[in-house]
Amino acid sequence: MANTSLSLLERLQDRTRPDNESWTRMVDVYSPLILKWLKRSGLEGQDADDVVQEVLSVVFRRLSSFHRNEQAGSFRAWLRTIAVNCLRDFWRARRRRKAGAGLGSGNDEVQQMLEQLSDPASALSGIWDREHDRHVTQYLLQLIQPEFSEKNWQAFTRVAMQGEPAKAVAEELEMTLNAVYIARSRVLTRLREEGRGMVESEFSPET
């Protein structure tokens, strides 16, 4: 498609030019999400921080070789796999260090969790996907917000997010109804553009 600028993911995959800014964006969006999941698996403090960094550096190293396939949501599945592998490595190393110390039942739970997360069809993977999509959408919205005027953003959030009637919003914001719909379209267009590849099924362009 002509005249389409690169999405966040595409900018990161384009190794012909270094793009540190996009990287910090990537870190900002994914660190909290990964951290949340690590904490659920019982990791805390410095350990959790270490594994987050590990996951991110694997993503960093391998992203250019990650090819989106036609399957929906392949990026988030790819990321989930990396996170699971890093977690496995972490626990394996921990087990070696604590050999003979006894691992307790907590570890069985972790094993089960990792197994479930390795299976794309499991309930846990489903939760991962939903949280991922919601989190990324939320982040991308925050990312693009400064590109819009206060009024247009208001119009968008109230109509598209909160589901208020467009007409009432137009009146309160002293905009034409046309302007409200244009604002909604512009934000959605931009959102779809920036998020392409990250939340694929939802963000696929022209159908």
Next chain:
Amino acid sequence: MNTSQHPPRDQLVAFGQGRLDTETAGSIADHVADCDSCCEVLSEVPSDTLADQVRAVDADTTVDIRTGKSIVRSSTGGRTEVPEDLVDHPRYRIVRVLGAGGMGTVFQAEHRIMDRPVALKVINRELTNDPEIVQRFRQEVRAAAKLSHPNIVTAHDAEQTGELHFLVMEYVEGIDLARYVKRKGPLSPGLVAHVGRQVAQGLSHAAQHSMVHRDIKPQNLIISKSGRVQILDFGLARLGRKDPERDTSFTDDDLLRSSAAALTMAGSILGTPDYIAPEQATDSRNADIRADIYSLGCTLYFLLTGQPPFPGGTVLSKLLAHQRKTATPIAEIRPDVPARLIGFVEKMMSRLPDDRFNSPADVAKALLPLARSWQNSNKSAPVVEDAERSLIEKTDVGARPGVEPSTRQFDGAAEVATARKSPSKNPLSRIPMSKPVLAGVAAVGCLVAAAFYFFGGDPSALDDPEGPASEFDPSSGNASDAAKRQLAAASTLQLDDVLQTIPLGGNTELKLVVIPAGQFVMGTTAAQLAELNRNAEQPLEFLSQETPPRTVTIPEPFLLGQTEVTVGQFRVFVKESGHQTDAEKHEGWGVENNGWYRRPGFNWQNMGGFIVGDQHPAGNLSWHDARAFCDWLNSKSHKFGGRRIHFRLPVESEWEYACRAGSADLWFFGPDGSRLADFAVVESNRPQTVGSRRPNGFGLYDMLGNESEWCLDLFAQYEDSPGGVTIDSSFVNSVANDGSSGRRVQRGGTFSFPALRQRPASREGGNPRSPDQGAFRVLGEFFTNQ
């Protein structure tokens, strides 16, 4: 009128769903702007997966992209974390934040089953650690729940989920009178009488149930669209106060101690200093319902004039004013107020309780004729118009993320203070006192208490379930004093808050903390040297750099960055200025194979295997890079309290002074370095996002550890200066204008350092062109004559 042809329907739908490329969408937007029939098509665009996804992102409840925690927006534009226990509560769904104070945060919520709106006041964890306070909370709520009156916000119940205690109360739509006046200016005399009468009626009902409010103020009065006024927070002002009358076995010492503790709990004793009755400030046990009448009088004074009776000045001066001074006569400020109404208000504000009205019922009766005439002439007109309400509820959302308006914070002072817990941990309790001192202590207690509120510095620290008050560290005796002085300095500078914010563009802002003027001993004393060396295998050579200690005077208050400058903040600077850092020109530090190495290509946003985010401190910066950032800030005009600000790096004495925050110990939290991990990123293998640890007494984060920070000065051995040093403008200028290329001071130590090398007095020197572990925070000084 656009004359071009209407686009085909399916293209319009694609436009509505945001599926077209930017260029096509642009030309369609041009057409749609003037075409009403296309607009109709757009009104019926079917929802698709993206639209559903957006809808799922609740505009009010969001996830903090930094911490992954659930966040709700407040009606005033701030954001607050939802306590985890409430995220998926079986009965209540959090809708948004209504307000926050030290006692806790108030959320608007929906009862999931009964489908009715309620307000939840979540009590600070700090408070509920004490079972006695929890019991008291339940008692008070139970008592308040017996009150049922149209002018009182109904308390439903006290509930507990997990560790969390909260009060469920009636959700009232409207705004508090402080914000109302802020928006609309002073109210008409008739409306003021109408408000006064309603509050008096509510108080009268409470008095019949032997209840006193003790914290009547505009912020606790909610006015609805129709003009109905309801009193908020009955019973809560007393929360947290141990009641000596209930325990006859108190010794004098116990009594003093509990009084001192109680006194610091300004909420129980003081209400808010702007509206507190003189006798309540002295000893709250003297305060009966007539103290509420006094506070109501002050509130009506505020409604008529737009200012409290004793505006400006410190908390202490306000307290004393209530006891000794007479407020500027209303007639001088507002000549159009009927003498009768003024007479009533002044009678309510009499210093002696006996000179006031005897009961709230008498007040209501007196105000009746004035109120009635207003009601008759304003029968149908809404007091809070729809447009205004929506202005309040909608436009404010997202106004300034993370920042609650200062008025709210201040109002919280009373509440926060109640968070101070056991008397034994209170610094004041260690001071021997005799009874006559108590009145004076009441005043000081209030100051301390109010200061506690600001302790964390960052209003978003309120989001922390433990609240900013919990940041107070009783082990360091001077910490409370630091906060108190900080508050006084803010007041002198005519700043509404100890935390100030500069927008840098986009969503990025810079937060600065007020640091008061003062004096301290810089460096490490002989006794401390001996202590540090005692356990060392060989003498710690580097400690000699911190001696001899000297007395330093900081003559003027200043502002200091709440955190190290972050990558996100630095990026705004680089984007605008095109600045290229020394590391980019040469080389910087980054992680390879789990170790730190110096290589070309590593810089402030690329540290190899250490993946940098916007909230990490901007590192790999030289002293010159840091100064360039300050110059850039200075290229824009920044004003606080009407005075212009000049930005620069701190000199090291200012840095150490701010880091110590009044403490003379080896660390700002005390002499025990093993506690440092709570306050600093220490012995770690990489930096962390800023603000990941607890702040110091001034509410500054990451002073110790994380990244070391550049100071303005040349690095040199301290010289003996028996007379002490004063850091005035000539001192700073001589340092700033020294063109020497010698090493410059770095403070606070680096993330990898042990506690021993992360003390307020620790210092190092670095090549000003080298990016070695270089980060910084900015200092803002006030122009004297502008």
